[in-house]
Amino acid sequence: MFESASRGEVKDTVSSGNGGSELHKLDPSDIVLKTESLTLGFGGSTVLEGVSLEFPRGSITSLIGPSGSGKTTFLRSLNRMNDKIRGYHRRGEVLLDSASIWDSSVNLLQLRRRVGMLFQRPNPFPMSIRENVLVGVKAHGLAKRNDFDEITETLLKEVGLWKAVSDRLNGSPFSLSGGQQQLLCLARALAVRPEVLLLDEPTSALDPFSIELVENLIAKLAPQVTFVVVTHNLAQAKRLSHSTAFFFQGKLAEHGQTNQIFTAPSQLDTQRYVSGSIG
Numbered sequence: 333m334f335e336s337a338s339r340g341e342v343k344d345t346v347s348s349g350n351g352g353s354e355l356h357k358l359d360p361s362d363i364v365l366k367t368e369s370l371t372l373g374f375g376g377s378t379v380l381e382g383v384s385l386e387f388p389r390g391s392i393t394s395l396i397g398p399s400g401s402g403k404t405t406f407l408r409s410l411n412r413m414n415d416k417i418r419g420y421h422r423r424g425e426v427l428l429d430s431a432s433i434w435d436s437s438v439n440l441l442q443l444r445r446r447v448g449m450l451f452q453r454p455n456p457f458p459m460s461i462r463e464n465v466l467v468g469v470k471a472h473g474l475a476k477r478n479d480f481d482e483i484t485e486t487l488l489k490e491v492g493l494w495k496a497v498s499d500r501l502n503g504s505p506f507s508l509s510g511g512q513q514q515l516l517c518l519a520r521a522l523a524v525r526p527e528v529l530l531l532d533e534p535t536s537a538l539d540p541f542s543i544e545l546v547e548n549l550i551a552k553l554a555p556q557v558t559f560v561v562v563t564h565n566l567a568q569a570k571r572l573s574h575s576t577a578f579f580f581q582g583k584l585a586e587h588g589q590t591n592q593i594f595t596a597p598s599q600l601d602t603q604r605y606v607s608g609s610i611g
């Protein structure tokens with residue numbers, strides 16, 4: 333039987349950040365991913381300077397900040413998606429389970445299985461809906477052929493797409509709406525059982541019902557999967573995350589428990605941003 337959420341237990345020792353009682357608790361000393369003085373840029377320009385952030389295992393972190401503040405660049409650096417971009421440069425480290433993601437022993441395919449990504453714009457592969465769900469499962473040999481149908485159904489149900497696509501699994505994903513394509517990409521990303529999932533404005537193209545479904549899914553999976561979510565939707569950050577990081581003018585301006593960032597930020601810029609007076 334395929335289980336998308338079978339990655340071990342999270343210790344319940346410390347209360348979660350946002351004061352939202354439905355979020356599970358975290359062990360803040362169990363850090364799955366961390367950046368150390370990460371400085372990023374393209375060509376002659378620096379996008380972000382000296383970002384140090386820790387992601388406890390099973391946490392949900394929101395990255396917020398104005399357009400152009402470097403959220404996507406930061407997110408893409410966490411699984412080396414920028415490495416081949418012309419002019420990209422970086423200093424500092426990203427550590428996954430304490431090991432550098434740029435270590436020569438790292439297999440890139442394996443890294444991206446462990447640290448998956450959902451892009452802002454859906455990018456289904458040019459293959460059937462069913463094959464989109466299964467592509468990573470097959471590439472990594474995660475299941476037997478006999479289980480493929482069940483895996484497809486389980487994942488499509490999990491992301492709320494099953495009813496819409498069950499009669500056209502062999503059809504093209506490009507016949508789906510933009511929001512449905514995004515849900516399909518989420519199913520594909522979850523299918524390889526990532527330890528960390530990077531989501532870049534994952535719900536910006538979704539209707540309110542699908543947004544609720546995706547948020548509930550993230551909350552359900554989070555004890556086993558660590559989520560880093562870029563969002564412009566401040567209400568979503570408040571609802572969803574343990575902690576929130578505010579990027580502003582090339583820096584990580586502030587990072588703290590979500591409740592604190594929204595109710596008692598320590599920086600004036602954070603206060604102005606979360607209150608809606610800048611952005």
Ligand SMILES: Nc1ncnc2c1ncn2[C@@H]1O[C@H](COP(=O)(O)OP(=O)(O)OP(=O)(O)O)[C@@H](O)[C@H]1O
Pocket residue numbers: 374379397398399400401402403404405406417
């Ligand atoms: N491939 C690239 N080449 C050159 N500059 C880039 C590249 N990608 C991003 N940048 C620059 O890096 C800066 C940060 O961009 P980024 O996309 O990370 O911002 P963002 O916070 O995600 O914005 P948004 O909220 O609009 O998505 C911008 O000034 C952008 O022009």
Ligand SMILES: [Mg+2]
Pocket residue numbers: 403404405532
């Ligand atoms: Mg972006």
